[in-house]
Amino acid sequence: MGLLLLRRALSGAAVIFGVLTLMFFLLRLAPGDPARLLVGPAATEEQVAAQRHALGLDRPLPAQYATWLGRFVRGDWGTSIATGRPVARTLAEAWPATVRLVGISLVLSYLLGIAIGVLQAMRGGALDTVLSVVTVTLFALPGYWLGLMLVMVFTYQTRMLPAFGAAGFDADFLTGWERLADRLRHLALPLVTLTLIGLGGTARYVRGAMLDVAGAPFVAIARAKGLSPARVAVRHVLRNALIPVLTLLGLSLPALFSGAVFIEAIFAWPGVGRVLVEAVVARDYPTVMAATAVSAALVVAGNLLAEALVGWADPRVRADAHGTVGAR
Amino acid sequence: MGGPEGTGGRARHGGSAVRDGLWSDRRAVFGLAVLAMAVAVALFAPALAGDPIAQRDIVATRFLPPFSSDIHGAFHPLGTDRFGRDVWARLAYGARISLGVGSLAVLVSLIVGVAVGAAAGFWRGWPSTALLGLTDFALALPRVVLLLLLASLWQPSAGLVILVLGLTGWMTIARLVHGEVRALAVRPFVEGAVGLGASDLRVLVRHILPNALTPVIVAAALGLGNAIMLEAGLSFLGLGVQPPTPSWGNLIASGRDTLVNAPWVAAAPGVALVVVVVGATLLGDAVRDRLDPSLAARRAA
Numbered sequence: 178m179g180l181l182l183l184r185r186a187l188s189g190a191a192v193i194f195g196v197l198t199l200m201f202f203l204l205r206l207a208p209g210d211p212a213r214l215l216v217g218p219a220a221t222e223e224q225v226a227a228q229r230h231a232l233g234l235d236r237p238l239p240a241q242y243a244t245w246l247g248r249f250v251r252g253d254w255g256t257s258i259a260t261g262r263p264v265a266r267t268l269a270e271a272w273p274a275t276v277r278l279v280g281i282s283l284v285l286s287y288l289l290g291i292a293i294g295v296l297q298a299m300r301g302g303a304l305d306t307v308l309s310v311v312t313v314t315l316f317a318l319p320g321y322w323l324g325l326m327l328v329m330v331f332t333y334q335t336r337m338l339p340a341f342g343a344a345g346f347d348a349d350f351l352t353g354w355e356r357l358a359d360r361l362r363h364l365a366l367p368l369v370t371l372t373l374i375g376l377g378g379t380a381r382y383v384r385g386a387m388l389d390v391a392g393a394p395f396v397a398i399a400r401a402k403g404l405s406p407a408r409v410a411v412r413h414v415l416r417n418a419l420i421p422v423l424t425l426l427g428l429s430l431p432a433l434f435s436g437a438v439f440i441e442a443i444f445a446w447p448g449v450g451r452v453l454v455e456a457v458v459a460r461d462y463p464t465v466m467a468a469t470a471v472s473a474a475l476v477v478a479g480n481l482l483a484e485a486l487v488g489w490a491d492p493r494v495r496a497d498a499h500g501t502v503g504a505r
Numbered sequence: 506m507g508g509p510e511g512t513g514g515r516a517r518h519g520g521s522a523v524r525d526g527l528w529s530d531r532r533a534v535f536g537l538a539v540l541a542m543a544v545a546v547a548l549f550a551p552a553l554a555g556d557p558i559a560q561r562d563i564v565a566t567r568f569l570p571p572f573s574s575d576i577h578g579a580f581h582p583l584g585t586d587r588f589g590r591d592v593w594a595r596l597a598y599g600a601r602i603s604l605g606v607g608s609l610a611v612l613v614s615l616i617v618g619v620a621v622g623a624a625a626g627f628w629r630g631w632p633s634t635a636l637l638g639l640t641d642f643a644l645a646l647p648r649v650v651l652l653l654l655l656a657s658l659w660q661p662s663a664g665l666v667i668l669v670l671g672l673t674g675w676m677t678i679a680r681l682v683h684g685e686v687r688a689l690a691v692r693p694f695v696e697g698a699v700g701l702g703a704s705d706l707r708v709l710v711r712h713i714l715p716n717a718l719t720p721v722i723v724a725a726a727l728g729l730g731n732a733i734m735l736e737a738g739l740s741f742l743g744l745g746v747q748p749p750t751p752s753w754g755n756l757i758a759s760g761r762d763t764l765v766n767a768p769w770v771a772a773a774p775g776v777a778l779v780v781v782v783v784g785a786t787l788l789g790d791a792v793r794d795r796l797d798p799s800l801a802a803r804r805a806a
Contacts, residue, residue: 192645200654207658313790317782319734321741322757322775325764333765435649439738453650454742457657465657472650480645 185484189477196473197249200466201242249470259461267452267464268471274343275448276475279437282368286375287426291415293376294383298391299410308380315377321439324370328443331366338365341445367444374436375429382425386418393417420491427483430476449475533795536726536788543781547600554594555579558749562589568767584769586759592773599751599774604781606667606746607733611725613671614732618678619714619721625679626686626717627709637683644676652735656744666745670732678724685717726789730782737778753778 216228229235233244248254254264293312297305332340339345345359390396391414399413400406434450441450449471456464546553566575566589574580575589583592625636655669689695690713698712733753739745740754748755753774760771 188641189645192642195642196646203654203658313783313786314779317730317734317779317786319737319741319757319775319778321738322771322778325757325761325771326775329764329768329771431645431647434647438647438649438653439741442742453653457653457744458742460657462657465654469650469654472647473645476645476647 181488182481182485185481189481192477193470193473197246197470198242200469201245204462204466205238205241249466254467255463257456257461257464259456259459259464264463264467268449268467271447271449271452271468272471272475274446275437275441275450278364278367278371278441278446278448279433279475281364282371282375282437283426283430283433285368285372287379287422289372290376290379291383291419291422293380295387295410295415297380297384298387298414299406305384309384312377312380312384315373316381318374318377319439320370320374320436321443323374324366324440324443327366327370339363340366343447367440367446370444371433371436371440375433378429378432379422379425383418383422386421387414390414390417416490420487423483423487423490426486427480430479430483434472434476532787533791536784536786536791539780539784540788543600543604543777543784546597547604550594550597550601554597555591557590557594557598557751565589568763570767571769583773584767586767586770587763592756592770595751595756596753596773596777599753599756600777602663602746602750602752603733603736603754603778606663606670606736606752607729609667610670610674610732610736611728613667614674614678614728615721615725617672618675618724619682619718621675622679622682623686623709623714623717626683627690627705627713636679640676640679640683643673646673648673649735649738652739653742653744656739661739661744661747663746666736666739670735674728674732677728678721681720681724682717685720686713689713689716720793723789723793726785726792730785730789733778733785734782737774 216224220228226235233241236244252265254268256262257264257267260267293308297308328340331338339362343360343363345351345363347359351359387410396409396413399409404413437448438450438453440446441448442454445451449468452464453468453472455461456468550557562575562577566577566579566585567587569575569581569585569589571584571592572582573584575585579591581591581593583596585591586595621636621640625633625640651673652669656665659665686709695708695712698708703712736745736752737754737757740752741758743755743758745754746752748759756774757771757778760767760769760774763770
């Protein structure tokens with residue numbers, strides 16, 4: 178198991194390295210000469226050439242790449258073109274907010290999604306049909322639109338919940354319970370939005386996995402032994418259905434992260450997604466690059482966590498340290 | 506998904522399969538009806554709706570609620586926006602962009618995914634390892650982050666959105682095709698074709714691929730919903746199709762500013778989007794269950 182996780186960690190590092198390489202070459206492929214941009218339209222050709230030399234853009238591409246990668250890996254991400262602040266500091270402040278939002282909504286949407294999926298698979302009939310319609314609708318909802326509709330109802334019409342930021346303007350003057358309540362009120366709408374859109378996909382998947390397992394011979398034996406339907410569903414069917422569901426957890430992380438980008442932009446949630454969207458709109462390349470790398474790193478870290486969970490749920494994976502989890 | 510076991514059909518189990526057939530038919534019928542209606546609205550937008558961009562007499566015609574007529578006698582089934590433009594007309598013309606961009610993006614994904622998956626499944630050894638590694642790598646990337654990166658480097662346009670959505674959406678298809686091709690490559694009819702002296706490419710394209718493509722339909726249907734949603738997301742952030750050309754995404758974005766006094770401007774395109782994506786998803790579900798009778802029987806049991 179430890180060996181397997183080490184292998185996965187190495188392949189995760191390879192993914193991050195791949196992302197950085199891809200970013201570097203995309204940046205070089207993109208139209209627009211940064212040297213010309215910096216010196217302005219009135220500059221002479223000599224000035225442009227001097228600027229190119231100063232930026233190192235006249236060196237061979239592999240050398241440029243090595244220098245850039247070396248700086249990036251050391252955390253030297255430069256300063257933001259838009260705000261003039263060090264990019265590393267902006268992102269260091271942003272990533273905990275994203276992890277908080279994505280993490281809590283991941284746990285909530287999985288708990289609720291698994292509960293709904295199990296209920297559908299166990300009960301069937303009209304309830305299953307109704308819940309299928311609900312989950313496919315949630316699955317099809319764009320997060321940013323659902324967010325807007327929730328803002329319309331809960332912020333503008335009933336004035337119950339705030340729609341912007343992670344804390345109120347007076348947050349610094351609040352203490353104890355009031356401070357916590359303020360935080361929770363700000364968390365409510367983004368969290369509910371992200372959880373609802375994640376829940377549909379999970380419930381759909383759990384229902385399918387449960388029904389797949391329900392036909393297996395060992396389930397029939399468990400029933401024949403006279404176990405109660407609830408016990409069969411939870412101890413025999415769910416236990417086995419959870420393995421593909423946990424594998425899906427790792428695979429669905431990039432999608433959840435993508436959803437969070439929109440949610441953060443809508444609710445002005447101070448996370449990596451908002452930093453990214455604002456930097457993209459302002460064409461602030463250093464920040465875009467770093468935010469992309471941080472997003473990829475967070476996804477890889479989440480994948481490792483999911484991998485460890487699969488190992489915990491499935492003894493076969495623990496025993497088979499040489500096997501690949503992806504092989505099905 | 507897509508393992509060798511996916512290709513062997515199993516006999517259907519009488520009544521349960523019929524019951525499941527009815528339910529899957531309902532899903533398929535709903536999905537097809539929704540998609541056909543959306544395509545019809547997009548195609549016949551000029552006949553069904555007025556000018557989506559014209560703004561006459563803004564003060565008198567802006568922010569009209571749904572089902573109202575303005576002082577010039579024009580009827581607005583979905584109301585008007587802050588420039589007095591008809592929301593229904595913008596929705597109908599927006600369908601052209603949203604459906605068009607979505608389906609072309611899926612087409613790009615299909616071409617790349619089938620090519621990568623077929624090559625990886627057919628030529629074992631290092632080409633297969635390299636292509637599967639590439640697929641896993643692409644799967645691990647947060648798609649929206651990559652889309653944003655590309656949209657920031659190049660000028661946003663419908664063409665860029667198609668290309669970028671297509672190039673970030675092929676991985677599921679590649680995995681499916683890879684599994685199918687691998688399983689088919691060892692079947693007797695393939696060995697027969699090889700024995701008759703057919704070239705590698707001919708065996709792959711003429712004999713294997715036609716048999717491997719059915720599950721791809723499912724992935725394409727699900728991918729279409731996803732692509733439409735992402736196009737809208739990019740346009741919503743101002744990085745996709747640019748106004749005044751209407752797309753469902755930038756319609757939602759423009760409605761965001763008038764959420765308080767004209768909520769219908771943002772609500773209408775969102776509802777249209779959800780209905781179409783639900784339709785595509787249900788159609789995909791129904792086709793998948795049809796293609797795998799053993800699955801259908803088990804699910805109905």
